[in-house]
Amino acid sequence: MTEKLIFESSREGRRATAQAPLRQTVDLPDHLRRNTPPLLPQVSELQTVRHFTRLSQMNFSIDTQVYPLGSCTMKYNPRACNTLAMLPGFLARHPLSHVSMGQGFLQTMHELQDMLKEVTGMKGVSLTPMAGAQGEFAGVAMIKAYHDARGDSHRNEILVPDAAHGTNPATAVMCGCKVVEIPTDDQGDVDLDELRKAVGPNTAGIMLTNPSTLGVFERHIEEVRGIVHDAGGLLYYDGANLNAILGKVRPGDMGFDVIHMNLHKTFSTPHGGGGPGSGAVGVGERLLPYMPIPVVGKDGDTYRWLDEKDIPGTIGRLSAFMGNAGVLLRAYIYMRMLGRDGMSRVSEYATLNANYVMVRLRDAGFDLAFPRRRASHEFIVSLKRQSRDLGVSAMDFAKSLLDYGFHAPTTYFPLLVPECLLIEPTETEAKEDLDGFVEAMIAILDESARDPEKVKGAPYTTPVRRLDDVKAARQLDLVFNPASVDA
Amino acid sequence: MTEKLIFESSREGRRATAQAPLRQTVDLPDHLRRNTPPLLPQVSELQTVRHFTRLSQMNFSIDTQVYPLGSCTMKYNPRACNTLAMLPGFLARHPLSHVSMGQGFLQTMHELQDMLKEVTGMKGVSLTPMAGAQGEFAGVAMIKAYHDARGDSHRNEILVPDAAHGTNPATAVMCGCKVVEIPTDDQGDVDLDELRKAVGPNTAGIMLTNPSTLGVFERHIEEVRGIVHDAGGLLYYDGANLNAILGKVRPGDMGFDVIHMNLHKTFSTPHGGGGPGSGAVGVGERLLPYMPIPVVGKDGDTYRWLDEKDIPGTIGRLSAFMGNAGVLLRAYIYMRMLGRDGMSRVSEYATLNANYVMVRLRDAGFDLAFPRRRASHEFIVSLKRQSRDLGVSAMDFAKSLLDYGFHAPTTYFPLLVPECLLIEPTETEAKEDLDGFVEAMIAILDESARDPEKVKGAPYTTPVRRLDDVKAARQLDLVFNPASVDA
Amino acid sequence: MAFIPHTDADVRDMLQAIGVDSIDQLFDEIPQALRVDGLKGVPEAVGEMEITRIMHKRAARDGEPLTFIGAGAYEHHIPAAVWEIATRGEFYSAYTPYQAEASQGTLQLIYEFQTMMASLTGLDVSNASMYDGASALGEAALMAVRANRKSRSGKILMPRTLHPLYRKVAKAVAGNQGLEFIEVDYDHANGTLDLKALEAYADEDLTALVIPQPNFLGRFEDVDALTDWAHARDAQVIAVVNPTSLALIKPPGEWGEKGADIACGEGQPLGVPMSSGGPFFGFMTCRQSWVRQMPGRIVGRTTDLDGRTGYTLTLQAREQHIRRSKATSNICTNQGLMVTGATIYMSLLGAEGLAGVATACMNNTARVVEVMSSVDGVEVAFAGGQFHEAVLKLDCPVAPVLERLAAEDIAGGLDLSAEYPELGNALLVCATETKSEDDIVRFGKAMADAVAAVAGEKR
Amino acid sequence: MAFIPHTDADVRDMLQAIGVDSIDQLFDEIPQALRVDGLKGVPEAVGEMEITRIMHKRAARDGEPLTFIGAGAYEHHIPAAVWEIATRGEFYSAYTPYQAEASQGTLQLIYEFQTMMASLTGLDVSNASMYDGASALGEAALMAVRANRKSRSGKILMPRTLHPLYRKVAKAVAGNQGLEFIEVDYDHANGTLDLKALEAYADEDLTALVIPQPNFLGRFEDVDALTDWAHARDAQVIAVVNPTSLALIKPPGEWGEKGADIACGEGQPLGVPMSSGGPFFGFMTCRQSWVRQMPGRIVGRTTDLDGRTGYTLTLQAREQHIRRSKATSNICTNQGLMVTGATIYMSLLGAEGLAGVATACMNNTARVVEVMSSVDGVEVAFAGGQFHEAVLKLDCPVAPVLERLAAEDIAGGLDLSAEYPELGNALLVCATETKSEDDIVRFGKAMADAVAAVAGEKR
Numbered sequence A, B: 001m002t003e004k005l006i007f008e009s010s011r012e013g014r015r016a017t018a019q020a021p022l023r024q025t026v027d028l029p030d031h032l033r034r035n036t037p038p039l040l041p042q043v044s045e046l047q048t049v050r051h052f053t054r055l056s057q058m059n060f061s062i063d064t065q066v067y068p069l070g071s072c073t074m075k076y077n078p079r080a081c082n083t084l085a086m087l088p089g090f091l092a093r094h095p096l097s098h099v100s101m102g103q104g105f106l107q108t109m110h111e112l113q114d115m116l117k118e119v120t121g122m123k124g125v126s127l128t129p130m131a132g133a134q135g136e137f138a139g140v141a142m143i144k145a146y147h148d149a150r151g152d153s154h155r156n157e158i159l160v161p162d163a164a165h166g167t168n169p170a171t172a173v174m175c176g177c178k179v180v181e182i183p184t185d186d187q188g189d190v191d192l193d194e195l196r197k198a199v200g201p202n203t204a205g206i207m208l209t210n211p212s213t214l215g216v217f218e219r220h221i222e223e224v225r226g227i228v229h230d231a232g233g234l235l236y237y238d239g240a241n242l243n244a245i246l247g248k249v250r251p252g253d254m255g256f257d258v259i260h261m262n263l264h265k266t267f268s269t270p271h272g273g274g275g276p277g278s279g280a281v282g283v284g285e286r287l288l289p290y291m292p293i294p295v296v297g298k299d300g301d302t303y304r305w306l307d308e309k310d311i312p313g314t315i316g317r318l319s320a321f322m323g324n325a326g327v328l329l330r331a332y333i334y335m336r337m338l339g340r341d342g343m344s345r346v347s348e349y350a351t352l353n354a355n356y357v358m359v360r361l362r363d364a365g366f367d368l369a370f371p372r373r374r375a376s377h378e379f380i381v382s383l384k385r386q387s388r389d390l391g392v393s394a395m396d397f398a399k400s401l402l403d404y405g406f407h408a409p410t411t412y413f414p415l416l417v418p419e420c421l422l423i424e425p426t427e428t429e430a431k432e433d434l435d436g437f438v439e440a441m442i443a444i445l446d447e448s449a450r451d452p453e454k455v456k457g458a459p460y461t462t463p464v465r466r467l468d469d470v471k472a473a474r475q476l477d478l479v480f481n482p483a484s485v486d487a
Numbered sequence C, D: 001m002a003f004i005p006h007t008d009a010d011v012r013d014m015l016q017a018i019g020v021d022s023i024d025q026l027f028d029e030i031p032q033a034l035r036v037d038g039l040k041g042v043p044e045a046v047g048e049m050e051i052t053r054i055m056h057k058r059a060a061r062d063g064e065p066l067t068f069i070g071a072g073a074y075e076h077h078i079p080a081a082v083w084e085i086a087t088r089g090e091f092y093s094a095y096t097p098y099q100a101e102a103s104q105g106t107l108q109l110i111y112e113f114q115t116m117m118a119s120l121t122g123l124d125v126s127n128a129s130m131y132d133g134a135s136a137l138g139e140a141a142l143m144a145v146r147a148n149r150k151s152r153s154g155k156i157l158m159p160r161t162l163h164p165l166y167r168k169v170a171k172a173v174a175g176n177q178g179l180e181f182i183e184v185d186y187d188h189a190n191g192t193l194d195l196k197a198l199e200a201y202a203d204e205d206l207t208a209l210v211i212p213q214p215n216f217l218g219r220f221e222d223v224d225a226l227t228d229w230a231h232a233r234d235a236q237v238i239a240v241v242n243p244t245s246l247a248l249i250k251p252p253g254e255w256g257e258k259g260a261d262i263a264c265g266e267g268q269p270l271g272v273p274m275s276s277g278g279p280f281f282g283f284m285t286c287r288q289s290w291v292r293q294m295p296g297r298i299v300g301r302t303t304d305l306d307g308r309t310g311y312t313l314t315l316q317a318r319e320q321h322i323r324r325s326k327a328t329s330n331i332c333t334n335q336g337l338m339v340t341g342a343t344i345y346m347s348l349l350g351a352e353g354l355a356g357v358a359t360a361c362m363n364n365t366a367r368v369v370e371v372m373s374s375v376d377g378v379e380v381a382f383a384g385g386q387f388h389e390a391v392l393k394l395d396c397p398v399a400p401v402l403e404r405l406a407a408e409d410i411a412g413g414l415d416l417s418a419e420y421p422e423l424g425n426a427l428l429v430c431a432t433e434t435k436s437e438d439d440i441v442r443f444g445k446a447m448a449d450a451v452a453a454v455a456g457e458k459r
C-alpha cells in the first residue's frame, strides 16, 4: 500500500468549494501582490479526506499497536482527554481576551499547577514550556539567572552524564553554557569519583534523569546532590522518566532545584506523530523568582495571569502566549481521572511490566545491559553478541518486530550501550501483549540463527520496505517539484 | 491481517475503570436477580480502542476507496454534517422534553420538511420513517388508508415492476397487500400492455422507481400514471434514485401521490456500515390526511409536534419518537450547503459520471444491458458473455476489483439481467478515479482471458480471501461460545 | 461546486467521450413537459462556515438541560471513545457489508454484538438490529405469528404497563397483517400486570404475550409466572427489556420454566445519545429454533479459501433482497452505526461496569422517590421497588408544573395523565447514573416550588 | 484501576516470574528515606462521567464570544474534516516517525507540508515545525548567526512594528548565546518601518534584519526596499509572515532583488483553533544553501529496498539526538499534530480558497475601520491599507472599554497603550472572514456605547 502525493491529484480549477468564501476583489497595490499562486493542491473535499485517511492507515500508533519505545512512555491516551479539551468553549478562547472571559480555563490551569507541585515536591510551577527540551531550556536559563543574580556569572558549566538524552547537552549550549560530560559506572550509576573531579567554581549545575535513560534508578542521588550543591551548583531533573517514580519518590525530596515534566509522557497527552508536547517546569525555593511567564495566579476568587510585574526576575517568555494550552487541558483531565491513588499505580504497574519483560527476555537468552539491576519503567537489551555472532543488528531486530505487529523499542540510545534496545512497555499494556512481544523477540532470535538474511531484509509487511537513509541525505529531496512528474 | 475476537482478550477481573461507577449494593429481591453475568468482554480501555480501531481498518469505505455500488449512492459524506449534528445541545435533547427546550431542533426539522417538499413537488412531508423500506411501508399504508376511507377496502393489489428493489414487494406484503409483478420491456421501460392487463378494480397502486434500478428513466411515465390513476390506483415513488433527477424533474410533477426519499443516499447521510438511514415521505393532496406522525408544525413563532389530534387519519407512529432525528440533522446541513443550485448539479454530475463510465466500458468491449439508452446516475454491465466464454462471473469481477482497490458495484441485482454489475459512480468522484476504475475493469477482463483461475480466486489482498457462504449458512455459527476456545 | 470535483477540462473531455454537447443533453429521455428549471424554493447555498454558525446557535439554544425524563430514552454517560471510534470514516462511510472480504471490520463487530446481545438476554441468537425498540416489537409480533405454528389467531396480548408509544407503533407496524393486539389492564394499586386480568383470555387461542421488564412505570413484573402462564397456553412470550437492567436482573431466556421465546427492546441505553429520539436501534434475540423466522441481517462465522476464519452475512434467504414478497420483513438498511457504538460501549463497560450503571440508576431513582415523598403536594404512586423510573402523583395538573421546570432548565419527567387517567395527575420520572445528589436535591426544590405555584394558581 | 489492565492473576504470575513478593519490592533500589507514601495533595480520582461534567461546565462558562482580537492568534473557519482526520488514532497517538517504515503516513504528510510551506513562502526548503511563531523567530535568529559567515556581531535589527511578544520571546530564547537584538523605531504617522531609521545602523556589522509582513499594526512594510537594504550590508533577512496573507501578497522569497533568506511565523491561522494560545506551530523555511543550519526535523523522499518511493527523517546530523551539544537546536518534540491539521487545511482550501479567506479578512477589517471611523470618540490611527488588523485611537482609556465589551461577550481587541504609548489610547482590532456584516455592526454599536460610557465616567 502506497499513496500518491496529494499534489498528483491536483487539477487546475478544482476546489473544495464549501470551505472558503469566493474570492472578492481587494484593494492591494500591485507591488505587494503575489504573482504565481502557491503550490497548494487543487483537490476536492473527498479527495482530501480519502488521501489523509489512507495516509493515517500507514502509521503504527498506540491505538493500533503495542509501542514499547523506550524513554517515550507510549501509554494509552484516553479519548476523553481529547474530546473534552476540544469543547467549543475551550477552542474559541482567544489567548489575549479579557480574563473575565477565561475563568473556566484559568481555574483549570491553576489547579494543574497545584497538582504538579504536589507530584514533584516543588514550590512553584510554570506551565509555559512547550516540550521537554523547552522545559530544559527554562530550567538551565533559571539556573544561569540565579547565578547571575548572585554575581556568579562565571558559573557556566553544566555537568551532563554520558547517558543523558541529546536535548540535555544541546540545551546547555542554547543557554550559553559549556557541557562537561560525566561517565557512568558499570552498574549504570553516575561515576562519583569523576563527578567530584568535574565540579568546581565554574559549575552551574548538573542535569540528571532519574531513573536514567539506562533504565535504572540513580542509587547515589543523595551523594550526587551533596557533591553538586557543595560545589555551589544546582540540580536539574529531566522529568522524562517521571512515569517510573510517580507517587514513590519526588524530585523535590531528592533535592533537585528544578525539574521539567514531559506531560506528553507521564500524563499521557498524545504524541501526535511528533508533538505537541508540554514541558512544564517546577522549581524549588531558590528559583521561584526566575520562573518563565506567564503563570496563573489567583486573587480571591478570580484567576489572572502573572507576568513581568509579578515576577520581575523572570527569564521571560518562551512563546507568544502561554505555551500549549490545549495539551495542558488534556494533562489536567488525565490527572483528575487518575487521582491520587491512580498516580502511584502508574509507576507501580509500569515498573512491574518492565521488570516482567526484562526477566522473560533474560530467561530467553537475551543480554541485559545491567543484569544485576532492577528495571525502572524501562530497561536495555544489548544485541552486541548477536550482532557479532549472527551479523544481525539491533536495527534488524527493530525492523523485524514491525512484521510481528509491534512497534520497535528505541534503538541505539543511550549511545553508550552497543546495539541496544531500550524497552518501555508502560503500565497500560496487558500481560498477554507483553508475552506476545517476548515471543516475537524469541522468534526473531531463532530466525536470526536460521536465516539471518531474512531478518536483515525486514520489514516485509509494511507499506514500504527498508528505506535508504543514505540516499535521502545525499540526494536531498525535501519538497515536491511538479515539473519532476511531467518529465 | 486478522483480529482476534474481543472476547479472546477478556480476562476475569479486568475493567476499564474510568467508565462506570463502582457497583453499589442495591435493593433487589433474589428471584429478580441475574445469576451468571452476561458475556461482555472484560477488557481495558486501550484494548477496546485498539481492537475496534483495527477492525475499522479492515473495511472498505467511501473515505478510503471508490465505492460505485449501484442503487446505494455512495457519495462523499461531508464531515461537517457529522460534527454539527453531534453538538452537545443536539445530543442532549430528550425526545419527550418540553417543546420550549427544543425550538432550535424543531425549527431545523420544519425547514427540512419545507425543503423536501420543494425538492419533490409534494404537498406534505413526514420525516419519521427510519429507512427507505419504512418509508415504503408508510407510503403503501397511506394508500391503503386512503382506499379504506373511501370504502374501497378491496383494493389490495400493489403493482410492482420486476426490476423493483426487494423492499417493494416485501413492503406491500407487510401492508397486507398482494403483489402483482409487471414485466419490463427490452428497453428497460415498464411493459405498458402488461400494465393495462394488470390494473383493475382491486388495484391499490403501483410502486415505481424512476429512474428504475435498471439505470434508465421510465419514458412512459405519463402513460403509466394515466393507466393507474384511471384504474383508481395511486402511484408510489421509490425515491432511492432521486440523486439522478434532483432539480430536473420532480415526482410530484410526474403525478406521483406519495414518495419516500432515502436521505442516506441523495442527501448524503452516512450509511454507517448498514444504517441508520432515513426514509422521509412526501405526499400529494390526497394522502395528506394519512401522514405518519409526528410531523413538525408551526404556530406563529413556535414550533411544535403535530400528532393524532392534528392528523386524526394518520396511519400512526412508526417509531417511539420521531425517527432518526440525528440523520435528519445531517441531511438538513448537507442540503443547506448544496443550496438550490448545488442540488441540480448533483444530478447533472452524477449523470455525467455514469454516462462517461458507461461509454468507456462499452468502448472497452463490455456489454451494456441497455446499449441504446442513456444512463441515469447508474447503469448495468452484463457479463453473461464472459461468464459463458471464459467462465468468469460477475462475482469474480467484483472480488477482483477489491484487489485493485475499488469496492465492487452491486452484483446480481436487478435480478432480471444475468451476471450483472450495477454501477453508480456518484457525482463526488473525480474523472481520474473513474478512469482508474475503467482501467481496472479492463485489466480484469484481460486477465480473465489469460488466466481465469486467477480471477476466480480473487480477492488476494483483503484481510481474508473469498469466504464460504454455504458453510456459513449450513453450519450456523452466530455467536461466540467461550467453551469452543478452551476445547 | 460544493463536493463536485470536476474541472472544466474534465467536463469537456467527458462530454466528448460520451458524444454529447452538454450535460443537459444527458437528460433528453425525460419528457420535456415534466422538466423543472431548478428548485427556487430551496435557499441559496451556504458555506460550511455559515452553516457551522447556524447550527452552533441552534444547538446552544436547546442547551444541555438537567433531564429527569426516561420513558424509552435514557441519559447515560457515554465514554468518549465510543463515538470517536464509531465515527471513523471506515465505519461511518461504509455500506451494508455485502462484499464480505472488504467489510470484515463491520462483520466481525456485528458478530461480537450478536454474542453480547444473545448473552445479555439469555437467548441463543441475535440479529444485527432493527430500527428502534418500538418497531422491533412490531416485528417480534409478526415473527411470533410465523413461529407459533400452534396458534392461528394472530392475537397478541399487550399489557398496559407496556410503553404506550410501543403499543401504538406495534399496531401501526404489524396491524395491517391481520394481527390483533389486545390491551390488558394492570393492577392500578401496584403498577404491575395482574395475573388475574389475564385469566379472561385463558381459553382463547393466543399467539403471544408481551411482557415488559422493567415495565413502563418502572416496576418489575412477575415474569416467571407470566411466562409460564403463556407457555401453558401455547402462546409465545415476547420480552420487552431494557438492556441496562439486564446486567442485574434475570434475563428473558431464564424466565419461568422455559424462558421467553423472543426478546426485543431499545438499544439506545447502550451508548447512544438521546439526540431527540434517534437514531437509536432496536435489538432482537430469540431461541435458536426460530432463527429462520427472524427479520433483519444476521452475521455468521465461516472460513475463507485458505481456511482462515472470517465473517459474512448469512441466512439471507429470509431477506427481502433474495426472498422479496416472501421475506420475513421488508427491512433493509438498519441501524448499523448505532450497533457499532453499542458494541464499543458494552466492551468498555463489561458486565461489571454495566451492573454498576444499573445499580447507580436504581439507587438514584430511589433517592428521587425519597426526596419527592417529602415534597408537599407530591406523592409516590407505588410502594416498593422500581428500576430507574417511578411514578409521582401531584395534587395539581402536571403540564404547568413541567412548563415551570422547563423554565428552570429541568426536563422534569413525562406527563402520564392522558395515557393513564386512572392515576390522576401522574408524572413519570427517571434518574440515571448521571445524576448527582446535588442534581436530585435541585430537582426536589424546583418541584416543590413549581407544585406550590401551580397549586396556588388553581386556588 | 483506571487505564491499567492487570488482573490479580496477572500480577501474581508476573511477580512470580520476576521472583519478588510484591510490586513494592521492585522499588527497593530507591533510598528508603526518600520514599513518599502517595500524593495526598492530589484529589481523589473522578470517573470520565464526572470529569466530563466538570469540563463541560468550565467550557460553557468561557463560552464562544464574538472575537475581534488578532495579534498573533486568529479566528478562522476550520473545516470539520481537519480535526476529524488529524485526531484519528493513527496520527494522534503515534510518536515522532523514527521507524520510517511504520510511519509513512506521518512522513509523507510532512513532506507534503514542507512542499506547501516552501511554496507559500517562496523559499526552497521547510522544516517540519517549531514550537510557535515567536520561538521560531528566536531559532531563526540563531540560524542566521550560523548561516551568515560574513558577520561576527550577532546583531539583529528588530523593528518595533514586530509583535512585542515576539520580540520578548526572541530575546528569551536566543539572548543567552550572545546575540544582540536591537529595536528600531517606526514612523509613528503611518505605522511602518522607516528606512531612514535604519540608516543609523548602516555602517555596523549586522547579522540580520527582521521584517514583519504584514506588521503587528496590520500595515504593509516596504519589503523590497528593506530586503535590498539589508542585503547590501551583508545582513540576512528574516521574514516574519502571516501564512494566510501569503495567498495574496508577495512571498518572502521574492522580496527585493534576492529574496529573504529565512521565513518564519505562526502557523496557527492554517486550521488550528485559537485554544487559549496553543498548541500552535511555528514554521520555518529557507534557501536551499542553508538547509544544514536549520533547526528541527526535516523529511526527505527516498527509495526502499525494492525501489519504491518512501519518506524518512533526514539530515539528522543537525539534531540533538545525534549531534548533542553541537546540534542546531535542542528541539526534539515539535508540534507534529498541528502540522497534520494544517496540511489538511491547506489541501482543503487550496491556493484559491486561501486567497478567498485572505481577501475576506482584508475586506472585513476595512469594514470595521469604516464603521469605527463614524463612532464618536474613535479615530483610525493610520490612513491607507492594512491586512486584517487595524489600530484605533480612542479618546478614553482602553482597558475599561474592553471590560465593558467583555460584559457584552465581545472580545474587542488588544490594548496597545503600554507597548505603544506614543499612539495614545490605542486599540488593535482584527476581523477575519468569520465576521458577518451583522457582527461588525454589533461591534460598532457596542464600541460606541462603551466609549461613551467610559468617556462619560471620566468627565
Ligand SMILES: Cc1ncc(COP(=O)(O)O)c(C=O)c1O
Pocket: A071, A072, A131, A132, A133, A134, A165, A167, A168, A209, A213, A238, A240, A241, A262, A277, A278, A279, D331, D332, D333
Ligand atoms: C530523557 C529525555 N529527556 C528529554 C526529552 C526531550 O523532551 P521533548 O521531546 O518533549 O522535547 C526526552 C524526549 O524524548 C527524553 O526522553
Ligand SMILES: Cc1ncc(COP(=O)(O)O)c(C=O)c1O
Pocket: B071, B072, B131, B132, B133, B134, B165, B167, B168, B209, B213, B238, B240, B241, B262, B277, B278, B279, C331, C332, C333
Ligand atoms: C431502489 C431501492 N429501493 C428501496 C431501498 C430500501 O431503502 P433502505 O435500505 O433505506 O430501507 C433501496 C436501498 O437499497 C433501494 O436501492
